[in-house]
Amino acid sequence: MSKLRQILESGQFVVTGEIGPPKGVDLDKCLHDAEMLRNYVTAINVTDLQSAVLRIGSMAVSARLIERGLEPIYQLTCRDRNRLALQSDLLSAWALGIENVLCLTGDHPILGDHAEAKPVYDLDSVQLLKAASSLNQGYDMAGHELESVPSFFLGAVVTPGAEPPEPQVIKMKKKIKAGARFFQTQAIYEPEKFEPFMSQVSGFKVPVIAGIVILKGAAMAKFMNANVAGINVPESIIQEMEETKKEDRKKKSVEITARIIRQVKPLCQGVHIMPLGWDELVPEIISEAELG
Amino acid sequence: MHATIQKPIDEILGYFKPRERVFVVGCDNCAAKCRSGGIPETEQMAKRLKERGVDIIGWCVPQPKGISLCKLSNTAKVLQEEYGEQTKQADSFLVLACGQGFHTVMDATDGGMVHPGCDTIFGGETVNDNFITEYCSLCGECIVEYTGGLCPVTLCAKSLLNGPCGGAKDGKCEVDRTRDCGWQLIYDRLKALGRLDEMYEYRMPKNNSRWPLPSVKERQLSDLSLATARLPVTPRLGEFQARSRTKDEQAKTNT
Numbered sequence: 001m002s003k004l005r006q007i008l009e010s011g012q013f014v015v016t017g018e019i020g021p022p023k024g025v026d027l028d029k030c031l032h033d034a035e036m037l038r039n040y041v042t043a044i045n046v047t048d049l050q051s052a053v054l055r056i057g058s059m060a061v062s063a064r065l066i067e068r069g070l071e072p073i074y075q076l077t078c079r080d081r082n083r084l085a086l087q088s089d090l091l092s093a094w095a096l097g098i099e100n101v102l103c104l105t106g107d108h109p110i111l112g113d114h115a116e117a118k119p120v121y122d123l124d125s126v127q128l129l130k131a132a133s134s135l136n137q138g139y140d141m142a143g144h145e146l147e148s149v150p151s152f153f154l155g156a157v158v159t160p161g162a163e164p165p166e167p168q169v170i171k172m173k174k175k176i177k178a179g180a181r182f183f184q185t186q187a188i189y190e191p192e193k194f195e196p197f198m199s200q201v202s203g204f205k206v207p208v209i210a211g212i213v214i215l216k217g218a219a220m221a222k223f224m225n226a227n228v229a230g231i232n233v234p235e236s237i238i239q240e241m242e243e244t245k246k247e248d249r250k251k252k253s254v255e256i257t258a259r260i261i262r263q264v265k266p267l268c269q270g271v272h273i274m275p276l277g278w279d280e281l282v283p284e285i286i287s288e289a290e291l292g
Numbered sequence: 293m294h295a296t297i298q299k300p301i302d303e304i305l306g307y308f309k310p311r312e313r314v315f316v317v318g319c320d321n322c323a324a325k326c327r328s329g330g331i332p333e334t335e336q337m338a339k340r341l342k343e344r345g346v347d348i349i350g351w352c353v354p355q356p357k358g359i360s361l362c363k364l365s366n367t368a369k370v371l372q373e374e375y376g377e378q379t380k381q382a383d384s385f386l387v388l389a390c391g392q393g394f395h396t397v398m399d400a401t402d403g404g405m406v407h408p409g410c411d412t413i414f415g416g417e418t419v420n421d422n423f424i425t426e427y428c429s430l431c432g433e434c435i436v437e438y439t440g441g442l443c444p445v446t447l448c449a450k451s452l453l454n455g456p457c458g459g460a461k462d463g464k465c466e467v468d469r470t471r472d473c474g475w476q477l478i479y480d481r482l483k484a485l486g487r488l489d490e491m492y493e494y495r496m497p498k499n500n501s502r503w504p505l506p507s508v509k510e511r512q513l514s515d516l517s518l519a520t521a522r523l524p525v526t527p528r529l530g531e532f533q534a535r536s537r538t539k540d541e542q543a544k545t546n547t
Contacts, residue, residue, distance in 0.1 A: 078450075083497065105457040108449055108467045119450060126454035127497045141497075159458040167479045170491050171455035177494065186458060229461040 002099040003071050004043040005153040008182050008207045014270035015291055016073060016184070016209060017041040017282065021056045027064055034070055036279040040286045043071040043100055045184070045272070052079065052112025059089060063096040073155065074098045077106025082122035083131065083141055090132055094150035102155040102184065103128045126174045129154055133179030156180035158208070159230035160188065160197035169200060176206050184272045186230040187213035189237060191263035198267045209270035214257050214278050214285070217249060218242045254281050258288035265289070293322045293417075294390035295424045296329065296410040301340060304386065307407045308346055315382035316341070316351035316409075317371070317397050319361035319389035324353070325418060328410050329361075329388025337388060337409065350378035361393035368400035379404075432503035438490045440481035445498075447474025453495040 007014045017037040019030050034044055044065060046058040062072035074093050081089065093101065105125045109117040123131060131141045138149040156175040162168040172183065188194045188210045201208065213231075215221055218241040221233035237256060244252040261271050271291070275282055308314060316338045324330030331353045338351040354361060354370035361367055371379050379385075384405035387394045390412040398406045416424040429446045435453070436443050445451045449467045456475030459466030463476040482488045 105450060105452065105459075107459065110449075110467045121450040121452065122500075123497050124450070124452040124454050125457075126494065130494070157458060162456075162458065162460070163462065164479075167456050167475060167491070168458070170488075173492065174454055174494060227461075229459050229466060 002043070002153050004073065004100050005181075007042055008269065011269070013265070013291075014043075014207075014209060015041045015286065016043050016045060016270065016272045017279075018045040018047065018272065018274045019061070019279075020047050020050050020276075021058060021061045023053065023055045025056060027056070027061065030061060031064060031068070033275070033277075033279045034065055034068070037275075037282055038070060040282050041273070043073045045073040045075055045102060048075040048077045048104070048106065049080065049112070050107075052107045052109045052114070052117075054112075054114055059093055059096065059098070062093070062098050066097045071100070072098060073100040073102050075102045075104060076128070077104045078121050078123050078125060078128055079106030079109060080117075080120055082120055086123060086128060087131055087135065087140055090135055090152065091146075091150065094152065099151070100153045100155065101132060102157065103132060103180070104157055125156060126171065126178045129156060129175055129178035129180055136179070153181055154179050155182040155184060157185065158183050158201075159186040160194055161186060161190070161230040161232055165197060165200070172201060173204065176204055180206065182207045182209060184209045185211040187211045187224075187228075187274070188264055189215075189231065189233045189260065191260060191267070193232075194264055195267055207269035209272045210261075210264045210268045211272050211274065212257060212261060212264075213274045214276060214281060215241065215253055216276070216278065250278070250281060253278070254284045254288055257281075257285050261285070261289035261291065265291075293325060293415065293424060294392065295413045295416050295426070296323050296326050296388075296390050297413060298328045298333070298337075298388065298410050299408065301344070304341070304407070304409055305344055305346070307386075308384070311347060313347045313349045313381055313383045314341065314386055314407075315349055315375070315379050315384075316386045316388065317361065318351070318353035318387075319393045320353050320355060320358055321360040323361070323389040323393065323410065324358075325421075326424065329353070329393075334388055337386070341386075349381050350375060361387075361389045362396045364396050364399055367393075367396050371397070371400050431498065433498055435495065438493065438495065439478045440485055440487060440490070442474065442478045442481055444474050444478060447472075447477060449474075453497070455491060 004014065019033045022030050037044055046062045048058040049055055058075050062074045065072040076089065103125050109115060109119050132152055132154050134141060135150055136152055138146050140146060158172045159168050183206060185208060218238050221238045221241060224231045225233055240256065241252060273282060316334055318329035318334030320330060327333060334351050334353050338348045342348045352370065352375050354367050359366055379401065384407055385397050385401060386407045386409045387397050388409040394406060394408050398404060414426040415428060415430055416426040419425050427446055428443055431445050444453055449465050450457060456473060460473035460476060461469065463473055465471045465473045482491055
C-alpha cells in the first residue's frame with residue numbers, strides 16, 4: 001500500500017510535492033529536484049506534458065523515482081490518449097510499481113507547443129476515474145476480465161476558486177462516485193475563500209490536499225491572475241512582493257507560502273507544494289509552516 | 293446548413309495543369325448563404341481565374357433558386373443538359389460548395405475531375421443573413437436531452453461529457469478567452485430550466501463503434517429507420533457496469 005494512501009486513510013495530514021519532467025532525455029535536474037523534496041514530502045506528483053508542451057513522459061520519470069525509493073503520484077491526462085491507450089498505460093504503470101494516479105482532463109493542445117495536434121479526450125476525467133476503478137475491480141472498460149488486477153490509489157483535481165463554484169462541486173461529487181479517493185486543488189492564495197469551499201465539500205469525506213504554488217514575484221502573481229483559471233492572488237500579497245528588494249524575494253516567498261499553509265492547514269488534510277523550480281526553498285517553508 | 297469558406301486563390305491556382313479547361317460550379321443554398329459559392333462569388337471566381345490565365349470555359353450555379361448542389365438529380369440535369377455544351381469540353385470542375393456538393397458534382401459528371409474551391413467547416417444554424425452558428429457536430433449519438441439542449445460535444449473545446457474542466461475563467465474557455473465555456477452555458481441553462489439534477493448524472497463515454505467509417509452511413513433514406521433499429525443500441529444513461537457480458541447478452545444486443 002502506498003505511503004500516501006496509508007497516511008490519508010489514517011486521517012493524518014500529508015505533504016506532497018511536484019516535479020516537471022524535462023524536454024529531453026537527461027533526468028539529472030528533475031531527479032535532483034525530487035531529491036530536494038525527499039525528507040519533506042510523502043509523495044511527488046509527476047506532471048503529464050504540463051501545459052500541453054512535449055516532454056519526457058510522466059510514467060518514465062515516476063518509475064525512476066520508485067528506483068530511488070521516492071513515491072510518485074503519476075499524473076495521467078485524457079488529452080493525448082484514447083481509452084485503449086489510457087487503460088494500457090495504467091496497467092503499464094502498475095507493472096512499474098506505480099500506485100498513486102492523479103486523473104486529469106489535461107490542458108488543451110492549442111495552449112502548448114504542438115497547437116496543431118489532435119485533441120483526443122476520448123474519455124473525460126470522470127470517465128477515466130471510472131475506467132481506472134474498473135481495472136481495480138478486475139475488468140476493463142469493455143467489461144472483459146483482467147488476468148491479474150492492479151490496486152491503484154486514485155486521485156483527482158478540483159478548482160475551489162472557480163466562479164461559479166457549483167459546477168466544480170458537482171463534478172467533484174461525480175469524481176468521488178467514479179472512484180477518486182483524494183483531491184489536490186488548484187493553487188490557493190485566499191484561505192478566507194478556501195474556507196467556505198471546504199465547508200461545502202467536507203461532508204464528502206474525501207481528503208482534500210490544498211495546492212500551494214510558491215510565488216516568485218509580483219509579475220508571476222499578476223500573470224496568474226490574468227491567465228490562470230481559479231487563481232486569484234490578492235492585491236495585498238502582490239504589494240508585499242513589490243515592496244520586497246530583489247535579494248530578499250526568496251525570503252519573502254518563504255514567508256508568504258508558510259503563512260498560507262498555516263492558514264489552510266486546519267481546513268484540509270494536506271498541502272501540495274508546487275515549487276516550480278524553487279525546490280531549495282521547500283525545507284525552509286516546511287519548517288516555517290510548522291509542518292516538519 | 294454546411295458552412296464553407298473559400299480557399300485562397302493561390303491554393304486553387306496550384307491545382308490546374310497547363311491548358312486545363314475548367315468549368316466553375318457553385319451552390320445556391322448553403323454556399324450562397326456563406327457567400328463562398330453563390331452566383332456573385334462563382335462569377336467572380338471564374339473572372340479572377342481567367343485574369344490569372346486559367347482557361348475557364350464557363351460557370352454556373354444550378355437553379356432553381358435556393359436549391360442545394362448536393363441534390364444529385366438536379367445537378368446532373370443542369371450540368372449535363374443545360375450546360376452540356378460547355379461541360380463536355382471541360383477537363384475539370386472547380387466546385388465552390390461543401391464536401392457533399394463537391395462529391396455530387398463528381399457523380400453528376402460521371403466521375404469527372406473535380407477540384408475543391410472551399411473548405412467545409414461545420415454544419416450550423418442559419419441565425420440570420422450574417423451568422424451561421426455551430427450547435428451540432430453530427431456525432432450520431434445525441435445527448436442534448438440531458439444538457440439543457442446545448443451540446444457539450446460541440447460547445448466544449450474538449451467535448452467533455454461530465455462537466456467543465458478547470459480551465460474556464462469568468463465563464464470563458466481556456467482555448468479562447470473571448471468564447472463562452474460550453475459547460476458554463478449548459479450549467480446556466482439547466483439551472484434556469486430547474487433541471488440541474490441532470491448535471492449530477494454520470495454520462496458514459498461515446499460509443500465510437502456505433503457509426504463507424506466508412507460504410508454505415510451509406511444507406512438508402514427509406515432504410516435509415518430500419519438500419520437504426522438493427523444497430524446495437526447501447527444505453528447511454530446510468531452507471532457503467534464493470535462486468536463481462538455473457539455470450540447470450542452479446543448475441544442479444546447484436547440482433
